[in-house]
Amino acid sequence: MHPSSNASLINSSSSELCPTGSHVNCALRYEMMAYISRVNYYMLIINSIIALGGILGNILALIVINRKPLKNTSSSVFITYLALFDISVLAVHMFTLFMGHFRLRNLLLYCVIIFTTDLVTFCGIWILVIITLGKRTFDNA
Numbered sequence: 001m002h003p004s005s006n007a008s009l010i011n012s013s014s015s016e017l018c019p020t021g022s023h024v025n026c027a028l029r030y031e032m033m034a035y036i037s038r039v040n041y042y043m044l045i046i047n048s049i050i051a052l053g054g055i056l057g058n059i060l061a062l063i064v065i066n067r068k069p070l071k072n073t074s075s076s077v078f079i080t081y082l083a084l085f086d087i088s089v090l091a092v093h094m095f096t097l098f099m100g101h102f103r104l105r106n107l108l109l110y111c112v113i114i115f116t117t118d119l120v121t122f123c124g125i126w127i128l129v130i131i132t133l134g135k136r137t138f139d140n141a
Helices: 003-010 023-065 074-101 107-140
Strands: none
Touching: 023 074, 074 107
């Protein structure tokens, strides 16, 4: 919700948000809801900037790793997959942010998003473990 739309929230009917008729509690509730909507809006912007920066960084890593001199190493394969799964995690996170911001309430879509988030995070973590164990194995050999 955009901060300028808080006026419509404050001017909405008092019977919806304050059925008891206590105007002191209603004013406090309106103020808290306006503050929360402002904070959520700014958090959406900050999270989006961080996610877009991460996606851009991973795309740049893919470009650098898959150049001719580095392309034929075994580490480049794992780093490529790690960057792809990181991009997937960030893309799903951004979709989840916008899904919550626009209040899309679909149970099936929510379950698919949770499953996808867990799957790409799990794969990314295990690729990182493989890279770590492989490096230690090759360093000791």
